[in-house]
Amino acid sequence: xxxxxxxxxxxxxxxxxxxxxxxxxxxxxxxxxxxxxxxxxxxxxxxxxxxxxxxxxxx
Amino acid sequence: xxxxxxxxxxxxxxxxxxxxxxxxxxxxxxxxxxxxxxxxxxxxxxxxxxxxxxxxxxx
Amino acid sequence: xxxxxxxxxxxxxxxxxxxxxxxxxxxxxxxxxxxxxxxxxxxxxxxxxxxxxxxxxxxxxxxxxxxxxxxxxxxxxxxxxxxxxxxxxxxxxxxxxxxxxxxxxxxxxxxxxxxxxxxxxxxxxxxxxxxxxxxxxxxxxxxxxxxxxxxxxxxxxxxxxxxxxxxxxxxxxxxxxxxxxxxxxxxxxxxxxxxxxxxxxxxxxxxxxxxxxxxxxxxxxxxxxxxxxxxxxxxxxxxxxxxxxxxxxxxxx
Amino acid sequence: xxxxxxxxxxxxxxxxxxxxxxxxxxxxxxxxxxxxxxxxxxxxxxxxxxxxxxxxxxxxxxxxxxxxxxxxxxxxxxxxxxxxxxxxxxxxxxxxxxxxxxxxxxxxxxxxxxxxxxxxxxxxxxxxxxxxxxxxxxxxxxxxxxxxxxxxxxxxxxxxxxxxxxxxxxxxxxxxxxxxxxxxxxxxxxxxxxxxxxxxxxxxxxxxxxxxxxxxxxxxxxxxxxxxxxxxxxxxxxxxxxxxxxxxxxxxx
Numbered sequence: 001x002x003x004x005x006x007x008x009x010x011x012x013x014x015x016x017x018x019x020x021x022x023x024x025x026x027x028x029x030x031x032x033x034x035x036x037x038x039x040x041x042x043x044x045x046x047x048x049x050x051x052x053x054x055x056x057x058x059x
Numbered sequence: 060x061x062x063x064x065x066x067x068x069x070x071x072x073x074x075x076x077x078x079x080x081x082x083x084x085x086x087x088x089x090x091x092x093x094x095x096x097x098x099x100x101x102x103x104x105x106x107x108x109x110x111x112x113x114x115x116x117x118x
Numbered sequence: 119x120x121x122x123x124x125x126x127x128x129x130x131x132x133x134x135x136x137x138x139x140x141x142x143x144x145x146x147x148x149x150x151x152x153x154x155x156x157x158x159x160x161x162x163x164x165x166x167x168x169x170x171x172x173x174x175x176x177x178x179x180x181x182x183x184x185x186x187x188x189x190x191x192x193x194x195x196x197x198x199x200x201x202x203x204x205x206x207x208x209x210x211x212x213x214x215x216x217x218x219x220x221x222x223x224x225x226x227x228x229x230x231x232x233x234x235x236x237x238x239x240x241x242x243x244x245x246x247x248x249x250x251x252x253x254x255x256x257x258x259x260x261x262x263x264x265x266x267x268x269x270x271x272x273x274x275x276x277x278x279x280x281x282x283x284x285x286x287x288x289x290x291x292x293x294x295x296x297x298x299x300x301x302x303x304x305x306x307x308x309x310x311x312x313x314x315x316x317x318x319x320x321x322x323x324x325x326x327x328x329x330x331x332x333x334x335x336x337x338x339x340x341x342x343x344x345x346x347x348x349x350x351x352x353x354x355x356x357x358x359x360x361x362x363x364x365x366x367x368x369x370x371x
Numbered sequence: 372x373x374x375x376x377x378x379x380x381x382x383x384x385x386x387x388x389x390x391x392x393x394x395x396x397x398x399x400x401x402x403x404x405x406x407x408x409x410x411x412x413x414x415x416x417x418x419x420x421x422x423x424x425x426x427x428x429x430x431x432x433x434x435x436x437x438x439x440x441x442x443x444x445x446x447x448x449x450x451x452x453x454x455x456x457x458x459x460x461x462x463x464x465x466x467x468x469x470x471x472x473x474x475x476x477x478x479x480x481x482x483x484x485x486x487x488x489x490x491x492x493x494x495x496x497x498x499x500x501x502x503x504x505x506x507x508x509x510x511x512x513x514x515x516x517x518x519x520x521x522x523x524x525x526x527x528x529x530x531x532x533x534x535x536x537x538x539x540x541x542x543x544x545x546x547x548x549x550x551x552x553x554x555x556x557x558x559x560x561x562x563x564x565x566x567x568x569x570x571x572x573x574x575x576x577x578x579x580x581x582x583x584x585x586x587x588x589x590x591x592x593x594x595x596x597x598x599x600x601x602x603x604x605x606x607x608x609x610x611x612x613x614x615x616x617x618x619x620x621x622x623x624x
Contacts, residue, residue: 203527
C-alpha cells in the first residue's frame with residue numbers, strides 16, 4: 001500500500017507538520033510547540049487545536 | 060389420523076355432548092340448552108360456561 | 119384541554135410539521151407497525167388471529183407483549199418526546215403502565231379459528247377502564263406535556279390496548295373538549311371522498327361502512343362524544359399545521 | 372431522601388427481594404448488558420473502543436443509541452415499574468430525556484486507537500450536568516416513585532450516560548442523605564475481602580486498585596459525597612432485604 005505523506009501548518013505556532021495517510025479527526029502533537037492537534041481536512045491537510053476532556057470512563 | 064370422539068356433560072343442563080379431538084379452551088354449544096361452553100379438561104372431557112365478551116376490535 | 123392521538127405509519131415519517139404546530143395538552147400514541155418490524159428481527163413472528171366473525175387482530179402472547187412495551191414506550195415514545203423538547207415544549211413521556219395512567223381489564227383471551235374449531239387463545243390485550251387523571255393534571259398544571267404510549271396495566275401485567283380508544287378514554291376522563299386523531303389518511307373516506315362532518319346519531323351507519331382501521335377510530339369517537347367530549351376530529355398528520363388547521367372529518371354531538 | 376441505583380447483571384435476575392424491601396424515594400437504573408444482547412439480535416454489533424490509555428468503553432453510534440434508549444426506557448424500566456406497582460408502590464417510569472430530568476453535555480467524541488493512530492470517533496455519550504429536581508420533587512411529594520432509565524438529553528439528542536454517576540448527580544441535586552448502589556457483587560473487594568468502610572479521603576487509593584466497573588462506582592460515590600450526600604453504600608442486590616439491611620461497603624465523609 002502506497003503511503004502518502006502530507007504536510008500542514010500548526011495553527012498555534014505555524015510549524016510544518018507531516019503525517020502519513022492522515023485520517024479525519026486524527027489526533028497528533030506539534031513537535032515544535034507541543035499543542036495537541038486534530039486533523040479537520042486531508043486535502044489540504046488542516047489542523048485545529050483538539051479540545052480534550054480528561055480521560056473519562058464512559059458507560 | 061385417528062379421530063377420538065369424547066363425550067362430556069353440559070354443566071348447565073346435564074346433556075351429553077360429543078366432541079372429536081377436543082382442544083383445551085375449545086368453544087362449543089350445547090345442542091340441548093344452547094349455552095356456549097368452553098373445554099377445560101380433555102380426559103375426562105369437562106366444560107365450563109364460556110364468558111364471552113362482545114366481539115372486540117383488538118389493537 | 120386538547121388531547122391528540124398520533125398513530126399508524128405516520129409515526130415513521132418526518133414529523134417536523136407536527137412538532138412545529140404543537141398546541142395540545144396531552145399526546146397519546148400507538149406504533150403497532152414498528153412493533154411488527156422489530157418483533158420479526160428479534161425472531162418473534164407476529165401472529166394475527168381471525169375471530170369467528172372473520173375479524174383479524176394481533177395475538178399478543180407474552181413475547182409479543184414485551185416487544186410491544188419496549189418499542190412503544192422506549193423507541194417511539196422517546197422519538198416523540200425529543201421532537202417536542204426540541205421545539206421548547208416540556209414533554210414527559212411514559213407508558214400507560216406508569217403510575218397506572220391507563221388501567222385496563224384483561225380480555226378473557228381472544229377467540230381464534232383453528233381449522234374448523236373455535237378456540238380461546240391466551241392474550242395480553244385488554245380494554246382501558248380507568249385513567250390516572252390526578253397524575254396527568256399534576257403534570258399539565260405544572261407546564262409539562264404528557265406523552266403516553268398506549269400500553270396499559272391490569273391484573274399485574276402490561277396489556278396491549280387500542281391506541282384510539284385509550285386516547286378517547288383519556289379525553290373523557292380529563293374532561294377534554296376536543297380529541298384530535300391524527301393518522302395517515304385525510305379523514306373518513308366514503309367512495310373516495312372525505313366526509314366533512316358526522317353527527318353522533320349517524321355514527322353507527324359509518325362504522326358499518328368503513329374498514330377495520332377507521333372502524334376503531336369511529337368507535338373511539340363515539341366513546342369520546344358519549345363521555346362528554348364536544349368534538350372529535352379525524353385528520354391527516356402529514357399536512358402543514360396539522361393541529362391548528364385540521365382538514366379531516368369532524369364528529370360532533 | 373434515599374436514592375437507589377440498580378444495574379449490571381442483577382437486572383436479569385429475580386428481583387422479588389428487591390421489590391419486597393422497597394423503601395426508597397427514587398430509583399435510577401442502567402442495563403448495558405441487555406442492550407448488547409438485543410443489539411446483536413437486531414444486527415447492530417456492539418463496538419467497544421480502547422482509549423489511548425487502554426481504557427475500554429462502549430462506542431455509542433447512532434444505531435446503538437437508539438437500541439440503548441429503547442431497551443433501557445422501554446424494557447428494563449417497565450419491568451422495574453411493574454415490580455414496584457405489584458407491591459403497591461406508585462412507580463412512574465421514564466428516561467432522563469423526559470422533562471430533561473437528566474441534562475447532559477455531549478462528549479466531544481471519544482478517542483480511539485486505530486492501528487498506531489489515535490482518532491476522535493463521533494459518539495452519543497455524555498456527562499450529566501443537570502437534573503430536573505422540580506419534576507422529581509413534584510412526583511415524590513405526591514406519593515409517586517420516579518424510576519429513571521439512565522439515558523440523558525443534551526444538544527437535541529439522547530445521550531448514553533453512566534448509570535452510577537447519574538444516580539450520584541440525582542442524589543446530590545435532590546439533597547438526598549443516602550445513595551445506595553445495588554449491584555451483583557457484595558461490595559468493594561480487595562484481595563477477595565469486602566472492605567466494610569471507606570472514608571472520602573481514602574477513596575482515590577481504592578479507585579486505583581479496583582477494576583473498571585467498581586472504579587465507576589467509587590467515582591460516583593466520590594462525586595456524591597463531595598456534593599453533600601452523607602453516605603454511599605455499595606452492596607449486593609441479590610440478598611434478603613437488600614435495601615433495609617445492606618451489608619456491602621459504606622463510603623462516608
